[in-house]
Amino acid sequence: MKQMLTTKSLDAMPPATTKRYEVRDQKVNGLHVRVSTTGAKVFYTLVRPNGARRRIKIGPYPVVSLADARRRAMEIARDVELGEFDKIPDVPVERAPSLGEAIPQFIELYAKPRNKDWKRTESVLHKFDGLKDRPIDQIKRQDVTRVLDDIIDNGTPTRANRALSAIKKLMNWYVMRGDIETSPVALLRPPAREVARDRVLNADEIRTIWHHSDVEGYPFGPFLKLLMMTGQRRAEVSDMRWSELNLDEGVWELPASRVKNARLHIVPLPPQAVDILRSLHRFLDSDFVFTTTGRSAISGFGRLKERIAATLPENTQDWRFHDFRRTASTGMAKIGVAPHVIDAVTNHKSGVVSGVGATYNRYTYLNEKREALELWASDLMKIVNS
Incomplete structure (x- = not known):
């Protein structure tokens, strides 16, 4: 889909229903915005340095304004034309963080300011340390399910529920930031049935x-x-x-x-x-x-x-x-x-x-x-x- 992007049209774009969609800007060649199922909107631009097609992330809207996105897209296009693209170290080529990078960032920027029990969230997220070298956009449901199965096998099924809840919050936060497009665990349900405790000391x-x-x-x-x-x-x-x-x-x-x-x-x-x-x-x-x-x-x-x-x-x-x-x-x-x-x-x-x-x-x-x-x-x- 291609149209003249405006702030009004960006604000009016509805969340994707099943899969993210893209809207290309008629004013700046290569610039487009991706809209996820959560409604998050992220600017990207497409260029061809040395003939190889590359998609470069510019940043999430409205943190990055439409005017800033157009200006950055034109700067990148100019660098490509002048052969200087690969010489510029700060061009934000699209890359999702690894889980090992994502957990401390999520804890520091999201969990600590909002959750008084953030240490427990941090602890349970480390159950996924076997996936810490994997970019979070490459983690699949099966990977998470295997970790949850291991937690259940250790005799702590409710701990598996807490682990799933924590990794869901982390993934959803990165979707909202625009770092990834979809959460790989969005459709997973708690693996264990919980019964409300009624224990009273005698x-x-x-x-x-x-x-x-x-x-x-x-x-x-x-x-x-x-x-x-x-x-x-x-x-x-x-x-x-x-x-x-x-x-x-x-x-x-x-x-x-x-x-x-x-x-x-x-x-x-x-x-x-x-x-x-x-x-x-x-x-x-x-x-x-x-x-x-x-x-x-x-x-x-x-x-x-x-x-x-x-x-x-x-x-x-x-x-x-x-x-x-x-x-x-x-x-x-x-x-x-x-x-x-x-x-x-x-x-x-x-x-x-x-x-x-x-x-x-x-x-x-x-x-x-x-x-x-x-x-x-x-x-x-x-x-x-x-």
């Missing part, structure tokens, strides 16, 4: 883990106790800062930058939690509550889980740290806390306070949340001391 397990916390000591011991007592997410508790705490008022203010759903969250602290926090020593010039270095929050939760598992009966059902959160929610429900208050305590998106209201009514349900957490803390102490 009284004996709660008691055993609480007493193990005393053996652990600082920093993991008090971390475990606050994890069980507050019902907040593992990363939110482990990365707790002193600057977020007002122990005199019994308030923990989690900024939006540290919360999964990116909205400020106020956690009223029951007296038992305040007592635990007051008992902790503080690293000099460090804002981290739980730390071994003063420079970063605690890590090594896999080893912590192994130490806890060694204290539990051998036939104990599989558990995760996230189960503490579910246990707290279930415990509050059993003692009569209303569902919308539990949602407010745990900061679920299904909660009733959201959007602008969450910004201007930061302390909405503060009293109800305080009462709920104090009731749960008291019930927890009864379990621990029984």
Whole structure:
């Protein structure tokens, strides 16, 4: 298809239905735009240096304007005519990055700014390291499927689902950037069926883990106790800062930058939690509550889980740290806390306070949340001391 390209016509071009299509510019010979199924538009130009046909990528629209694309296409055509094309090192000849190049770029430019759990995304993407030397536009569905099959064979089917989700995001991001035209994994479905977890710790397990916390000591011991007592997410508790705490008022203010759903969250602290926090020593010039270095929050939760598992009966059902959160929610429900208050305590998106209201009514349900957490803390102490 050939037409006089304009900004208006570029903006109006619909996404491709099944396969990308091209529209050639009537004004500048060789210049054309490719439109992918995602709607991404990328400028290219065709030239024949030394008689060999070459397609050269100019860049994605609208990052590269139509005027800039025409100017660059004419510069390349001039260099070809003058025999200087191969002497210019910065001509962006079309080339997709290898997966080994793509992963760190994707993590740095996309995952880190958007995903608080980017380290887990980075880790799971390295499951595809066997393909790291392959240009991403040459990776095929069969290549990805083989990696997923190996993950499943190792006994971690849900990990295969996470790996597929991560590689899909990476590929889609490169499609949107115009570095590749289509995602090779777009049609792949999660290889494993997932069942929502409903694991809740029983009284004996709660008691055993609480007493193990005393053996652990600082920093993991008090971390475990606050994890069980507050019902907040593992990363939110482990990365707790002193600057977020007002122990005199019994308030923990989690900024939006540290919360999964990116909205400020106020956690009223029951007296038992305040007592635990007051008992902790503080690293000099460090804002981290739980730390071994003063420079970063605690890590090594896999080893912590192994130490806890060694204290539990051998036939104990599989558990995760996230189960503490579910246990707290279930415990509050059993003692009569209303569902919308539990949602407010745990900061679920299904909660009733959201959007602008969450910004201007930061302390909405503060009293109800305080009462709920104090009731749960008291019930927890009864379990621990029984």
